[in-house]
Amino acid sequence: MIKNIIFDFGDIFINLDKQGTYKAMAALGVTEISDDMIHVYHQYEKGLISTEEFIDFYEQKVHLKREDLVNAWNAVLLDFPKRRLDFIIELAASKKYRLFLLSNTNDLHIKWIQNSLGTAFYNEFKNAFEQFYLSHEIHFRKPDSEIYEFVLEQNKLNPKETLFVDDLKENTDSAHKLGIQVWNLDPKTEDVTALFTKNYSL
Known part of the structure; x- marks a missing residue:
């Protein structure tokens, strides 16, 4: 019971649009998601790194503006x-x-x-x-x-x-x-x- x-x-x-973030990133010119990007995402999802650390990593990795990164990240949510x-x-x-x-x-x-x-x-x-x-x-x-x-x-x-x-x-x-x-x-x-x-x- x-x-x-x-x-x-x-x-x-x-x-959700499970591909939303990937599509938004691709529209901004980022078409490859590396293993270290996935690792940092999992660390962030576990709360093991801060939002600032997460955004800083992606800013340096893919060279996008903070606002564009945040919007792309949230594109999965409907x-x-x-x-x-x-x-x-x-x-x-x-x-x-x-x-x-x-x-x-x-x-x-x-x-x-x-x-x-x-x-x-x-x-x-x-x-x-x-x-x-x-x-x-x-x-x-x-x-x-x-x-x-x-x-x-x-x-x-x-x-x-x-x-x-x-x-x-x-x-x-x-x-x-x-x-x-x-x-x-x-x-x-x-x-x-x-x-x-x-x-x-x-």
Whole structure:
């Protein structure tokens, strides 16, 4: 029996253009993403380097203006349909499950999201969850097993009683290895609001 649900954020609640940053960078003349650029991105997503250090690295690496870099970085982020906010608020109000958010995100992205959605919308969303875990704040990132172990241990969750919803198979595969129940949601054909029609154990 599922008692706990852990949700991802991107392409579960907020829509993403996963190629948006690459396309924006390419439009600015940056067409190659090197291994060290990926490494720095992962360090930033874990909160192991500051926003200033992250931007400084990319400024020196690709020789773009700060504003252009930030805009390209945030090009991955799209809209947040209100039906999904209504869904999670209603689910929280039912008190049937303990609800958690677990997202790979970073300081620049979360600030853009807060500004884009507005304080009231963002706080309504955040307050629907018992815990709101962002990778740059807890210093772990998916799909590393440590991030799931952290959430389970911090909240004394039984993995067999826990459902994890994420759009990336590498993330749900990693969680499933720890005994967590998973829904690898396909954002092209599925919506989180269909949670109860897709998961008959709920």
